[in-house]
Amino acid sequence: MAAQGFAVFDTAIGHCGIVWDEHAVLGSRLPEGGPEPTRRHVLERFPGAVEQEPPEAVRSAIEAVRALLRGEDPPELDDVRLDLSGVPPFHAKVYEVARAIPVGATMTYGEIAHRLGGGPGAARAVGQALGANPFPPIVPCHRILAAGDKKGGFSAHGGTKTKLRMLEIEGVHVEEPTLFDL
Numbered sequence: 001m002a003a004q005g006f007a008v009f010d011t012a013i014g015h016c017g018i019v020w021d022e023h024a025v026l027g028s029r030l031p032e033g034g035p036e037p038t039r040r041h042v043l044e045r046f047p048g049a050v051e052q053e054p055p056e057a058v059r060s061a062i063e064a065v066r067a068l069l070r071g072e073d074p075p076e077l078d079d080v081r082l083d084l085s086g087v088p089p090f091h092a093k094v095y096e097v098a099r100a101i102p103v104g105a106t107m108t109y110g111e112i113a114h115r116l117g118g119g120p121g122a123a124r125a126v127g128q129a130l131g132a133n134p135f136p137p138i139v140p141c142h143r144i145l146a147a148g149d150k151k152g153g154f155s156a157h158g159g160t161k162t163k164l165r166m167l168e169i170e171g172v173h174v175e176e177p178t179l180f181d182l
Helices: 033-047 056-070 089-099 110-115 122-131 159-169
Strands: 005-011 016-021 026-031
Touching: 005 033, 016 033, 016 056, 016 122, 026 033, 026 056, 026 159, 056 159, 089 110, 089 122, 110 122
Parallel strands: none
Antiparallel strands: 005 016, 016 026
């Protein structure tokens, strides 16, 4: 197995983490309140990773994530090479569709399921794939909404508050349910 490196980096909304080897990004973490929780979560998932200065390709990905979370139009994150070797094939297809969603746009779980040719229950499978996303926000799972453009779930630190904050940064407003929607 190739040596794994990781970095924890500050963004406008918290500390993110990214893990790589000499071939690709192996995983990433959405913002948390400080560097220590991020570092701890990275090492729980990648116990052999060593904190170090990232190579140029990873530095570019970090700068793109920082720009995204500042509300700037970032360089393309879809150019970041991801190691999908441990990802189920269906999940990889979901991540490919998600990566094609531009900044400031959204899709629903059902729209992704339909695009992938899924039948009944496929939207739930899309949600499960996104809940297991090892590459946020490089794979922008925050841009996928529930039916009716409702916020849906979000498994990252901070839950749906983090999702809504990230969408707000991108200029997307998601309606909160009213009394009559409940």
